[in-house]
Amino acid sequence: HRDDWTYALILHPSLACAKTPATELYEHIHRAIGRALESLDIETQLAPCPKACSSQMTSPRIPKHASQCFVTPAANDVLRSDGRKIAGAAMKRNRHGLLIQGSLDRAALPQDFDCVYFQRELLEQLASALSIPNGSLEDIRPLFNSERIEREKQRFESREWNHRR
Template sequence: MLIALPNAFGDASTNMAIDAALLESIPNGLAALRHYAWLEPAASFGYSQRYTEVVQATAPNIQLVRRLTGGGIVDHRNDWTYALIIQRALPCAAIAASELYLKVHHAIQLALKEMDIESRLAPCPRNCKSTDPVSQCFVTPAANDVLRPDGQKIAGAAMKRTRQGLLIQGSLDRSTLPDAFNFAHFQTRLQTQLAQTLQLPLGELEDIRPLFNSERIEREKQRFADRAWNQKR
């Protein structure tokens, strides 16, 4: 079952902490979609990226946080950020990463099309077997990222697979969409398209409070705020 969690605002470490806590404790057979915004100018960067190179590639006076997921640098100052958490018992959790990436972005395409926004998926670049260690996600599209017809990148994502399940953290660049674009309507359409694409029934929980374990979230927040985590490479 796929549920939608309430929208949230948080600082960089809190946003990452909630995603990590949900990944570790999501109930059996459940998938959850959530959107969150940022209380501070922030950028997240992939788990394997080198901190010193990220600092050189990002604007000054911006909060940096290392993600659990891979990928490149994402500037969150003008984006629409989401996370999809899939518990391991669900069949879609076993889909190969490249195929799942395609499915999620195809769902975004369909949701955009319902709102009269045309898009296409990026082809695999010739150098796709080698990754730029300081790539910036909205500057360098990866295979199957969502692009405008003119080639400008709309959406990208990164993944983390664990024994508990799968975390997909994704982002849409607001500047690539019309000023009057209704993200609330888009979010509803995206949930429906993800449910269809991943073959998950839509549903609701009577009480979502057990999903948000405050002690676990606080532990994770301390990790993502820690210099040792963010500067580990």
């Protein structure tokens, strides 16, 4: 995950989409990502369920440096038209809501990929697909220099923490 564009989506439990079955929600989110990519003329498809794979799907060409997460697509991951995985995600649901964390493999995208346009388009597509208000992007970079982050970095880099694990 060193060359990814990552995102996180938090859905409050009061939202109807937060109650959607996980596989269905995963598909809705990835269709929204696909539509946002297609608005940039990047052809996409969703990976079929492994039990329903057909010969119609092209075998992906995966570079040796690809992250393990991008080697084998799961059902409804976003693929390029040649079968290479572009995007995947993971979900965690509890009584407080639903967290979706995902990433797009930047190496699978064109060199001139317009990330700013994609961000705006993705927000619109997600809002439409999930029937939620269009959200806003938060710039979290200022948090990276906070005192709390520095304490956590020191803790995770400490000999005590790493030897205990």
